[in-house]
Amino acid sequence: MTHTLTLQGLRMTDTAVSPVALRQMATGEPEETARAELTDFEHLIPTPAPDQARGEARIFHALITAYGRHRPTLTGGPFGIRSLTPRPDELVVRIASAQLDRWIDAFAHRPGGTGVAGLRWTSHRDGIVLTLPGMRMLLAGISETDWSAALGRRSADQSSLMPHWIPQFRREPEYAAAQDAELAGLADHLCATLRRIRLLDALTRISGHVHLFTTRHHGGLHLIEACEATPTVLPLWTSRSVPLALWPAGPIPAPGPADPHAAVLDLLTEVEPASAPSGTAEHPAARALCHIAGLHADPVLVQAAEHVLDVATRVLADPAHASVYAAGDWAGSCRTYPEGTVHGSAPCLPPGAETVTDLPEEALQRLGQHFSSQPSDTSRTDLASAGQEELVHLLDWALAAATRPANRPDWTRDRTDGTLQHTQPLPDRDGTLTLTATTTGVYRVSLAPLGLGDLADEDDTVEWEREAAPTQSAAVLLAEHAAIEAAVCLPFQREHRKQRLLLPAPVPAEPTIRSVIAEADYVLGFFTFAGVLGRIHERVASTQGAGDGHWRTDTLPDTPATLTALISDWCALPSPHHGEAANTATVDSPAYLRHLAAHRAALDPFVTRYLAAADTLPGTRTFEERHLAGFAALRTTDLSALACTEVRPTGERFLRLVRSIPQDPAQLTAWYEHHLDQA
Numbered sequence: 001m002t003h004t005l006t007l008q009g010l011r012m013t014d015t016a017v018s019p020v021a022l023r024q025m026a027t028g029e030p031e032e033t034a035r036a037e038l039t040d041f042e043h044l045i046p047t048p049a050p051d052q053a054r055g056e057a058r059i060f061h062a063l064i065t066a067y068g069r070h071r072p073t074l075t076g077g078p079f080g081i082r083s084l085t086p087r088p089d090e091l092v093v094r095i096a097s098a099q100l101d102r103w104i105d106a107f108a109h110r111p112g113g114t115g116v117a118g119l120r121w122t123s124h125r126d127g128i129v130l131t132l133p134g135m136r137m138l139l140a141g142i143s144e145t146d147w148s149a150a151l152g153r154r155s156a157d158q159s160s161l162m163p164h165w166i167p168q169f170r171r172e173p174e175y176a177a178a179q180d181a182e183l184a185g186l187a188d189h190l191c192a193t194l195r196r197i198r199l200l201d202a203l204t205r206i207s208g209h210v211h212l213f214t215t216r217h218h219g220g221l222h223l224i225e226a227c228e229a230t231p232t233v234l235p236l237w238t239s240r241s242v243p244l245a246l247w248p249a250g251p252i253p254a255p256g257p258a259d260p261h262a263a264v265l266d267l268l269t270e271v272e273p274a275s276a277p278s279g280t281a282e283h284p285a286a287r288a289l290c291h292i293a294g295l296h297a298d299p300v301l302v303q304a305a306e307h308v309l310d311v312a313t314r315v316l317a318d319p320a321h322a323s324v325y326a327a328g329d330w331a332g333s334c335r336t337y338p339e340g341t342v343h344g345s346a347p348c349l350p351p352g353a354e355t356v357t358d359l360p361e362e363a364l365q366r367l368g369q370h371f372s373s374q375p376s377d378t379s380r381t382d383l384a385s386a387g388q389e390e391l392v393h394l395l396d397w398a399l400a401a402a403t404r405p406a407n408r409p410d411w412t413r414d415r416t417d418g419t420l421q422h423t424q425p426l427p428d429r430d431g432t433l434t435l436t437a438t439t440t441g442v443y444r445v446s447l448a449p450l451g452l453g454d455l456a457d458e459d460d461t462v463e464w465e466r467e468a469a470p471t472q473s474a475a476v477l478l479a480e481h482a483a484i485e486a487a488v489c490l491p492f493q494r495e496h497r498k499q500r501l502l503l504p505a506p507v508p509a510e511p512t513i514r515s516v517i518a519e520a521d522y523v524l525g526f527f528t529f530a531g532v533l534g535r536i537h538e539r540v541a542s543t544q545g546a547g548d549g550h551w552r553t554d555t556l557p558d559t560p561a562t563l564t565a566l567i568s569d570w571c572a573l574p575s576p577h578h579g580e581a582a583n584t585a586t587v588d589s590p591a592y593l594r595h596l597a598a599h600r601a602a603l604d605p606f607v608t609r610y611l612a613a614a615d616t617l618p619g620t621r622t623f624e625e626r627h628l629a630g631f632a633a634l635r636t637t638d639l640s641a642l643a644c645t646e647v648r649p650t651g652e653r654f655l656r657l658v659r660s661i662p663q664d665p666a667q668l669t670a671w672y673e674h675h676l677d678q679a
Helices: 019-027 031-038 050-067 097-107 144-154 172-182 187-194 197-204 260-271 284-292 299-316 319-325 330-334 361-371 380-402 453-458 472-486 513-519 526-537 563-570 590-598 605-616 623-635 639-643 652-659 665-674
Strands: 002-006 009-013 081-087 090-095 120-124 127-132 135-140 212-217 220-225 420-425 432-437 442-448 462-468 522-524 601-603
Touching: 019 031, 019 081, 019 197, 031 081, 050 090, 050 097, 050 127, 050 135, 050 172, 050 187, 050 212, 081 197, 090 097, 097 144, 120 144, 187 220, 187 319, 212 472, 220 472, 260 284, 260 299, 260 380, 260 472, 284 299, 284 380, 284 472, 299 319, 299 361, 299 380, 330 380, 330 472, 361 380, 380 472, 432 472, 442 472, 462 472, 513 590, 513 601, 526 563, 526 605, 526 623, 526 652, 526 665, 563 605, 590 601, 601 605, 605 623, 605 639, 623 652, 623 665, 639 652
Parallel strands: 090 135, 522 601
Antiparallel strands: 002 009, 081 090, 120 127, 127 135, 212 220, 420 432, 432 442, 442 462
């Protein structure tokens, strides 16, 4: 049985995924391989020896640096990895053959550059073996002939990527030690992520991109995931809410397991000293935990909190749950994330949730009665579920307090209203990161002043996060965690009115529809576009042509004036400003493509063809006239040839759907609803 957290509470379900399927979810292995491997090892994903983990971390970090943001559909998988087989003493990796040159470029180390210092290779009957001291990685299926040819193409023989018989050269150990030191504290997390690389697949559902990078915050190195163009520091296994069997085991932090009893008392004494239990109070840690979680110290709740703290103590001392210390602390799992993202779809149950809720039914019901507005009218099952939820709630805060990093911000208290604040300069640019936590539990994480033109209407401030926490102590934990992401959010941040990136992306000299789609965070597809057309038809009488400007300047603020601008505004696509070349250009023009590329958005080729034709008509035209122009353009275009400019797969069934769009705009909504299941 496994636990699932639902709106109705914590409940048991029989729908557990098989161990083989779980492993495949993480590794991408064929079923036969996964099944065979599971017969030899105790854990679904074996934990490597320390030297093996450090070596894998250095290799993965080199891949992250070399690949950057990329579409796995174009690289054969994340970082070119089709699948991998993790073992305690080696990692077998199967890469797309077209990625071999790119991997060699990533690994080749030159003094002062990137790569993996000290990496050696040797031929093996099953592929090419890469070695570092204490580490072995097999690139399965790569012949020595193909490997040597790729080395020659990449001039890697001039680097440290040498055959195994070549001795170390001068300063190579120094470079290797420097790379180990750079990843100290993050190596186990990097290695565990690599060994579960296919968990990234679900995180690419919106933008289609894999995007991992490392960043420093308050002296600590963190792995950031920005696949959905919203940077988060959550580990993959936490982000996906996968079963605990897939979570990595690892070493407990050097100082030893955290003590949740001491942690909750220390947190409350530091943040809300007036609310801290007195030295003579019974169960002081339990009372402190109740307060942090926003609960009254009722005897039943205090008893429950004592039980929770005991469970938390066992969790934090268990190497199987060592990853609760990762990624800036467990507070990340107590935060809420944007609606629609993978991270916000379901809360991740903390380790120990099954144990902490394993109480007699009567005890759970007594606990649940404290959270029901009409306990006499509530079923016993619902009361027990409410009790289970509150136990998990308390466990979340106990783990968050106990894993709070030692290198944390210094908070200053406002003597007037008790609000806590912390400020620090932003890395690599002018500006300040500000954290606030009010006595009512509201926390705010913002960046200002940034000197960015698109923020003129927003006081030159980006508010990365503002949420309510149960108490000021809880708010401090959440704000400290959110700050890790806020420090790196600017390249991903959009202003709210026109959805433009605050820091536009570099644009190639001659962008194409295909290249713009490949780099876009969001691509407006034809079927979604057609559904919007039906709704706009009922609301828009007439629009002007692109040559007259996509946005009107005779109103304050400026408003959408063309069909393209209306669609962009409706679908949260970036729009040009008055005076920019794109503001008077059709969507298929180089000027408009550069605008889309700069703000990492795209229209698919069929939407582009329709809107370019519709907006070419000069002057003020009715919606019917513009739709007729777009309809005619699609009917007279070779759609199969147009599909070649699309990065994503386009089948004949979809092309038939495009051809079937009705000429009469009054029929658009009915057509869309009829074909809804074919999109």
